[in-house]
Amino acid sequence: MTAAPEHAPTMARTTLRDRLAPYAPFLLVPALAVAGFLAVQNPASWLTLTVSGLAMGMMIFIMASGLTLVFGLMDVINFGHGAFVSVGAFVGISVLLALGQMTGAPSLGLNLLAVLAAVLAAMAATATMGWAFERVIVKPVYGNHLSQILVTMGGLIIAEQLIIVLWGPEEIYFTRPETLKGALTFGDAAIEKYRLVAVGVGLVVFAAMRFVLRRTKIGLIVRAGVQNGEMVAALGYRLRLVFVGVFIAGSALAGLGGVMWGLYQEVITAHMGNQAMILIFIVVIIGGLGSVEGCFVGALLVGLLQNYIAFVEPKLALISNIALMVAILMWRPMGMIPVVKAK
Amino acid sequence: MIRSLLSGDMPRSKFLGAILLVILICLAFAPFLFPGVRTVDTAARICIFVVLVASYDLLLGYGGIVSFAHTMFFGIGAYGVALSSTHLGRGFDSLIIGAGLGAILAAALALVIGLFSLRVRAIFFAMITLAVASAVAVLVSQISSVTGGEDGLTFKIPRELGPAFKFGKDLFGGELLGVKLNGKLLTYYLIFGGSLILFLTLLRIVNSPFGRVLQAIRENDFRAEAIGYRVVIYRVTATCLSAAVAALAGSLYAIWLRYVGPDTTLSMEIMIDILLMVVIGGMGTIYGAVIGATLFVLAQNYLQNLMSGLSSMTEGLPILPELFSPDRWLLWLGVLFILSVYFFPTGVVGRLRGQR
Numbered sequence: 001m002t003a004a005p006e007h008a009p010t011m012a013r014t015t016l017r018d019r020l021a022p023y024a025p026f027l028l029v030p031a032l033a034v035a036g037f038l039a040v041q042n043p044a045s046w047l048t049l050t051v052s053g054l055a056m057g058m059m060i061f062i063m064a065s066g067l068t069l070v071f072g073l074m075d076v077i078n079f080g081h082g083a084f085v086s087v088g089a090f091v092g093i094s095v096l097l098a099l100g101q102m103t104g105a106p107s108l109g110l111n112l113l114a115v116l117a118a119v120l121a122a123m124a125a126t127a128t129m130g131w132a133f134e135r136v137i138v139k140p141v142y143g144n145h146l147s148q149i150l151v152t153m154g155g156l157i158i159a160e161q162l163i164i165v166l167w168g169p170e171e172i173y174f175t176r177p178e179t180l181k182g183a184l185t186f187g188d189a190a191i192e193k194y195r196l197v198a199v200g201v202g203l204v205v206f207a208a209m210r211f212v213l214r215r216t217k218i219g220l221i222v223r224a225g226v227q228n229g230e231m232v233a234a235l236g237y238r239l240r241l242v243f244v245g246v247f248i249a250g251s252a253l254a255g256l257g258g259v260m261w262g263l264y265q266e267v268i269t270a271h272m273g274n275q276a277m278i279l280i281f282i283v284v285i286i287g288g289l290g291s292v293e294g295c296f297v298g299a300l301l302v303g304l305l306q307n308y309i310a311f312v313e314p315k316l317a318l319i320s321n322i323a324l325m326v327a328i329l330m331w332r333p334m335g336m337i338p339v340v341k342a343k
Numbered sequence: 344m345i346r347s348l349l350s351g352d353m354p355r356s357k358f359l360g361a362i363l364l365v366i367l368i369c370l371a372f373a374p375f376l377f378p379g380v381r382t383v384d385t386a387a388r389i390c391i392f393v394v395l396v397a398s399y400d401l402l403l404g405y406g407g408i409v410s411f412a413h414t415m416f417f418g419i420g421a422y423g424v425a426l427s428s429t430h431l432g433r434g435f436d437s438l439i440i441g442a443g444l445g446a447i448l449a450a451a452l453a454l455v456i457g458l459f460s461l462r463v464r465a466i467f468f469a470m471i472t473l474a475v476a477s478a479v480a481v482l483v484s485q486i487s488s489v490t491g492g493e494d495g496l497t498f499k500i501p502r503e504l505g506p507a508f509k510f511g512k513d514l515f516g517g518e519l520l521g522v523k524l525n526g527k528l529l530t531y532y533l534i535f536g537g538s539l540i541l542f543l544t545l546l547r548i549v550n551s552p553f554g555r556v557l558q559a560i561r562e563n564d565f566r567a568e569a570i571g572y573r574v575v576i577y578r579v580t581a582t583c584l585s586a587a588v589a590a591l592a593g594s595l596y597a598i599w600l601r602y603v604g605p606d607t608t609l610s611m612e613i614m615i616d617i618l619l620m621v622v623i624g625g626m627g628t629i630y631g632a633v634i635g636a637t638l639f640v641l642a643q644n645y646l647q648n649l650m651s652g653l654s655s656m657t658e659g660l661p662i663l664p665e666l667f668s669p670d671r672w673l674l675w676l677g678v679l680f681i682l683s684v685y686f687f688p689t690g691v692v693g694r695l696r697g698q699r
Contacts (some may be wrong), residue, residue, distance in 0.1 A: 154681040161674035281470040
């Protein structure tokens, strides 16, 4: 018996470029921050802008994450997602206004308690609304994008008008709870306290979402459902139930985002959801429809870029997001982190 | 003759044909049949919206693509005429230049947006147009030095189209059937004629081989691609055509109003109106645009009276007066919209033609 021929395969070494490609989107955020630093040329203002950009990005992420998951899981595009943002903001802010004594007191504990109550009320309201929305509006039009877009747009109009009926057509101005007002100063840089809170909440939501999606059984089912729903259903899981759950969770997150966005702007209008929707769409498109990580990176990019541009060249701020979207789509037409579908 | 004018796409229902004929006659002789500033204004609005809605139907009904930027193209045409009339002086040449440039710009913009989004996924198009359209709307109200901002632009159209211009004094004594022969009448017929030509052109487009391919793509894009049609090219072409026609309709609207502003041409509300007109009239039939636009514009003018009546009737009850207040009519339109997408997907024309 002869010995097996000598076999020593030489693996072509993957280039640095190939190894970096999957992480490229994540590297874009620090790269943009550095570019922003070069453009702003003032450490103090750069710090302020970066924090406010991150805060804005986190809030957009919270609002957008539900939309992208719902799309990934069931191929349902919900143009009415903005309605949850508005309703969340109105319910939450109404609760805050009703708890005026707690928000007016200069005690951090009482303030946070009031905000927590507002957030819970808003999330409960939007979760219920999400459930109803799914049952009444989205369910009959599964698998038909055209009708989905039309019908959910109709739902958005109705929700917006009902808000006007219930709360009146005027915008509502208010002030943040006492201890969340004002700014902290680091050297020359002034950072609003609320923005730090927003960044913190955003990070917690992102971490929690990743934990649920990566470490729990339900997350496994959701991720598998995104990749190949039929197979998951064939294995005996009731994907429909999972989907309703994701829709409700996404609506509740949009409500949370609405309250935070309202507190950030200190004014709420019935159209705020509609306006937020535009940023949300840009974020989910550049992130890759269906991808939570992509949505997170996209939201941070949009937030940072908008703040830097508004400081350096205010006139361009309006089109900066569109330009970002165009650039990203030229680089990766399916979005930064495309979702692989087994079809 | 009629068959070739309509590009072989007959109404295919006696009742539908009769309604269309009545609408055509009413619009053709509106200044004589219904003299009065408000009714003639309504007729002109119907003409323009028929074209606008038909051009949107080319996209939505025939191409199966949802766009939220149609008012943007409409606005580009309107602002084109307004800006050229302001800067080049009043005259027919500046109207033509403005309308032409507007249509070209709209088509170019549609080409860029289409190439970016349609090559990936048709659904991207809906989202991207929404983002671009709202950015443009904000931009227009921001750069007030050019566009007049929120106030818009008032401009002069040629003297021959103004109410001060009288004609036919010798022939008819300045009046025909009790209607004063002045520039306003000429403007109405300019609008009517322009709309009719654009409408017949659209009818020609959707009944051409191009239109058939577009319908095939709507039904099954994968299969159309497999047969050998370049889906992206067809979709992008449809987008450009529809944008150009929308811009021309916008030019007509600007000529009629002698004013442009963000509220009259660019607002999201008009976009929703267009969507509703297409759905009510019937997606995928150009005639649906006629029915939808006529019904809707008439309802817009007269429904609000009904609602204020209901509102005062329910006075004293909780919330109900608020729900029926004339300002809330968008609410009821939204409900109507959803119901018609569910239960009435082929619209009035589809029902009349007996398609289920």
